[in-house]
Amino acid sequence: MKANKVLLVKADTRAQVGIGTLIIFIAMVLVAAVAASVLIQTSGVLQQKAQSTGKQATQEVSSNLVIKSIEGIRGTTCIDSSMANNISLLRIKVGLNAASAPVDMNQVIISISDGTSTNNLLYANNDKTYGSDMKNFSTTNTAAENLEELLGNNQTNPGNNAKYYYTVEKIRDEDGSFSQANPVMNSGDLATVYISAVSDADTVYCTLGHIHVLSYPLDSGLVINPRASVSIVMTPEAGAATTADFITPSSYGTTEEVQLYP
Template identity: 70%
Template sequence: MKANKQLFMKKDTKAQVGIGTLIIFIAMVLVAAVAAAVLIQTSGVLQQKAQSTGKQATQEVSSNLMIKDIEGVRAKNNATSMADNISLLKMKVGLNVGSSPVDMNQVVISITDGTTTNNLIYGANDKTYGNDMTDFNSGATAAANLDKLLTSTGGPGANGKYFYTIGKIRDEDGSFSQGEPVMNTGDLVTVYVSTVATGDTSFTDIGTTTTSGGQQVTDLVISPRAAVSIVMTPEAGAATTADFITPSSYGTKETVQLYP
């Protein structure tokens, strides 16, 4: 007799385990893809910010004005009749090696004699300051604007209290003009700062400028033994400072070396 054969149905659960593993794997891949996308985007943003910050930091360090020397000019009637105080500062200014171009339109000069502080802006900057600059002319010569600086009463008041003017000495690339006063490396200019004291308004001349007694006071008094501090602050870059003490006597000199 033949033995009875019994057939059994086997339950195979391995496939269920395989599907679960596949789902977990796909989920991990998706999470990894999302994380990678976030990291790539974040690293791109950080790279752009780092480059921008590095560029700004480099500009802050490299864009430096340099005050090479400062002369003081006394108002006069003639060679023997001069003001007791300095009436005009002539500052020779250049740029440090490797400096970025500097727009003098945006440079603020702060000058103090220990008692009074004047914050000065460039006289021909009519683009930024509008009608306050109507007494200056961006198309005029440096001498004409210097005359306005010393004698004009227009704008927000006595111009010497609020403005300074510039005349170029060396400008090989032609980048500097009264209307577009941009300095590049190698350029050299003279910055004129009025310091007419209250009691020195009756003299007829200041340097090469004929004032005819019409010069405007600045409330500064650059007398002998005065402690003077000048700070030039550009739009970007480190501020430049010049501190000096005037001589104990100006003697008979019309022009006095003050700095360095």
């Protein structure tokens, strides 16, 4: 007689564990997908900010004016051509650094100090700060005509033109970007900036270099006499400010035009 067979049944619970693992796996995939989308979005924002910052940094480094030279002009009388004891007009030759971005002179602020007084000057066609542009300035005038308006005694408030504004005349402008209405300088351009330095004692001189002032010039508030310490700062809309510091000669002698810088 054969012995009864004994059947053993082994308990296997792995299938129950597999469902839980699948749920966890799906949850991890969803979390990873959400995290990936957040990272992609964040990286895109950071890239845009980096590009913007890089562009601004490049402008700050490359977009700036270069002062080539500064000459001082002494006023002369119309009667006997006697000359003023002080500098009456500054003639500043400016250009741009190599590979510089264009510079709009209409947005350039020039600060000039004679060691005692300081004038903050805008381009003659700028009406954003003082509410109006230079008195009698015209975009149809030549640069020489607007320079006469800068110096002339034809303002409602005496001296405002000389105290608050400067004018610019182009020297080299191959692409035709520069005009009195739109004074934009590109790389390679050269221009002359005129700043009135007429002092109260020099308002009797009617000729300044090649400019014949039909009415006597008005006081600019500056006095650039011999041994004066002069500081000029040109601040463009974008880019580094350009500074020129110099001390005027101990005597101007008999020269009408005086080299001041460099």
